[in-house]
Amino acid sequence: MKPIDWSSTSAAPLRGELVVPGDKSVSHRAVMLAALADGVSRIDGFLEGEDTRATAAAFARMGVRIETPSPSCRRVHGVGLHGLRAPDGPIDCGNAGTGMRLLAGVLAGQRFDTVLTGDASLSRRPMGRVIEPLARMGASIQAQAGGLPPLHIAGGRALHGALQVLPVASAQVKSAVLLAGLYAEGETEVREVHPTRDYTERMLAAFGWPVAFGEGWARLSGGHRLCAADVRVPADFSSAAFFLVAASLVPGSELLLRAVGLNPRRTGLLTALRLMGADIAEERRREEGEEAVADLRVRHAPLRGIDLPVGLVPDMIDELPVFFIAAAAAAGTTRVTGAAELRVKESDRIATMAVGLAALGVAVEERPDGAIVHGGPIGGGRIDSHGDHRVAMSFAVAGLVAGGAVTIGDCANVATSFPGFVELANGCGFALSTQPD
Numbered sequence: 320m321k322p323i324d325w326s327s328t329s330a331a332p333l334r335g336e337l338v339v340p341g342d343k344s345v346s347h348r349a350v351m352l353a354a355l356a357d358g359v360s361r362i363d364g365f366l367e368g369e370d371t372r373a374t375a376a377a378f379a380r381m382g383v384r385i386e387t388p389s390p391s392c393r394r395v396h397g398v399g400l401h402g403l404r405a406p407d408g409p410i411d412c413g414n415a416g417t418g419m420r421l422l423a424g425v426l427a428g429q430r431f432d433t434v435l436t437g438d439a440s441l442s443r444r445p446m447g448r449v450i451e452p453l454a455r456m457g458a459s460i461q462a463q464a465g466g467l468p469p470l471h472i473a474g475g476r477a478l479h480g481a482l483q484v485l486p487v488a489s490a491q492v493k494s495a496v497l498l499a500g501l502y503a504e505g506e507t508e509v510r511e512v513h514p515t516r517d518y519t520e521r522m523l524a525a526f527g528w529p530v531a532f533g534e535g536w537a538r539l540s541g542g543h544r545l546c547a548a549d550v551r552v553p554a555d556f557s558s559a560a561f562f563l564v565a566a567s568l569v570p571g572s573e574l575l576l577r578a579v580g581l582n583p584r585r586t587g588l589l590t591a592l593r594l595m596g597a598d599i600a601e602e603r604r605r606e607e608g609e610e611a612v613a614d615l616r617v618r619h620a621p622l623r624g625i626d627l628p629v630g631l632v633p634d635m636i637d638e639l640p641v642f643f644i645a646a647a648a649a650a651g652t653t654r655v656t657g658a659a660e661l662r663v664k665e666s667d668r669i670a671t672m673a674v675g676l677a678a679l680g681v682a683v684e685e686r687p688d689g690a691i692v693h694g695g696p697i698g699g700g701r702i703d704s705h706g707d708h709r710v711a712m713s714f715a716v717a718g719l720v721a722g723g724a725v726t727i728g729d730c731a732n733v734a735t736s737f738p739g740f741v742e743l744a745n746g747c748g749f750a751l752s753t754q755p756d
C-alpha cells in the first residue's frame with residue numbers, strides 16, 4: 320500500500336446527511352457463516368474495506384464461490400461445514416485482527432493444514448489469546464515467539480467442547496472459540512469477564528445453529544448445520560463515531576447519520592459523549608435483520624471533561640482514539656483507565672494518541688492502562704498515525720478545531736475499515752486534503 324499523508328484544517332460548520340459504510344464486525348462474520356452454510360446467502364451492506372475483503376478472499380481461496388452483484392453486496396455459495404478445500408498457500412489476513420482470530424477458530428476444525436499471515440501491524444499482535452483456548456479444545460496451532468503470527472494450524476484434529484472462562488474481554492476470542500465449537504464434539508461454553516459484542520451468537524442463530532446466550536456467556540454444541548440466510552449489515556457505529564465527535568466539536572454543526580447499528584455492546588461512546596454534554600438524538604429506532612439501528616442526529620454542544628466510567632471501556636474499545644480527541648477539546652480534565660487493551664490494537668493506541676496529542680500542544684499524561692487528558696487549545700502540527708486507521712481518522716477530526724493544519728502521516732490503512740472516508744468527510748464540511756508521502 321502506498322503511504323498517504325493527510326492534512327486537516329479547521330472548517331465551517333459540518334452539515335448534511337451521511338450513510339457510513341457497513342459494519343466491519345458483522346461483515347467478517349456474515350461472509351464466514353455464509354461460506355460454511357448449505358445454500359446461497361446474500362449479504363447487503365457488506366463493508367468494501369481491505370479487512371473484510373481479505374476475509375472473503377480467504378474463503379474464495381478455500382473453494383467458496385463469492386459473487387459481487389454490486390458494490391457492498393455479496394452472493395456467497397456456501398459449501399457446508401465440511402466443504403472447504405485446502406488453500407494453495409498461506410492465507411493473508413492483511414491488517415485484520417478479527418479476520419485472523421476468527422479464522423483460527425474455523426480452521427482449527429478442518430481436515431487440512433493452513434497458515435495465516437498478516438501485514439506488519441497484524442504480525443505484532445498477540446495470538447496466544449486464541450491459541451490457548453483452542454488448544455484446550457484439542458486444536459494444534461503453532462505461532463512465532465510470543466504468540467505472534469504467522470499461525471500454522473494443523474488440520475485433522477478431533478476437537479472437543481470445553482468450558483472456557485476468558486480472562487480478557489474480547490469478542491474475537493469468544494467468537495474463535497464458538498466457531499471451533501461448531502466442529503467440536505459435545506458442548507462449548509464461553510464465559511466472559513465483561514460482556515462483549517454478540518454478533519457471532521446472533522448470526523449463528525440466524526443461520527439456524529442452536530445457540531444459547533446472554534450477557535457475558537454463550538453455549539452451543541457441535542453436530543448441527545448452518546443454513547443459508549440473508550444478512551443486512553448495519554452502518555458501522557465505529558465509523559459513525561468520527562462524525563459524532565466532529566459535529567459535537569465544531570460550532571454550528573448538525574449531521575444526520577443514517578441507519579447506524581446500535582448493538583448495546585458497541586455504543587459506549589454515545590454514553591460517554593452524553594456524559595460530557597453532547598447533543599445526540601436517536602431517531603427512527605428500528606430492527607434491521609438481527610440488529611437495532613437508528614438515525615443519529617448530532618448537533619454541536621460544548622463538552623466538559625469526565626472520569627470515563629471503566630465499565631464503558633469494552634463497549635467503546637475502538638472509539639477511544641476519537642474519544643481522546645473529544646477529551647482534548649473539552650473543558651477540564653478527562654481520565655481514561657482500564658483500557659490497556661488499546662496497547663495491542665493496530666498500533667499501541669495509548670502511545671500513538673498520547674504522542675500525537677502532545678505534538679499538537681495538548682497536555683496529556685500517558686498511563687499503563689489509559690491517559691489523563693487536560694482539555695485546552697489544540698495546535699497545528701505533524702503526527703504519525705503509525706499506519707493505524709482509527710488514529711488517522713481521529714486526528715483528521717482534531718484538525719477541524721486546531722489552531723493550524725494537522726498533518727497526519729501514513730493514512731493508507733484507513734481503507735481497511737472506512738473506504739471513502741475523505742470524500743464523505745469533505746462532503747459534509749471537513750477540509751481534508753491528501754498527498755503521497
Ligand SMILES: O=C(O)C1=C[C@@H](OP(=O)(O)O)[C@@H](O)[C@H](O)C1
Pocket residue numbers: 343344345416417488489490491492494516636637660
Ligand atoms: O469481534 C470483533 O469484531 C471485534 C472485537 C474487538 O476486538 P477484541 O476482541 O480484541 O476486543 C474490536 O476491537 C475489533 O475491532 C472488532
Ligand SMILES: C=C(OP(=O)(O)O)C(=O)O
Pocket residue numbers: 343370414415416417418637664665709736
Ligand atoms: C481493532 C480493530 O480491528 P481488528 O482487531 O479487526 O484489526 C479496529 O478496527 O479498530
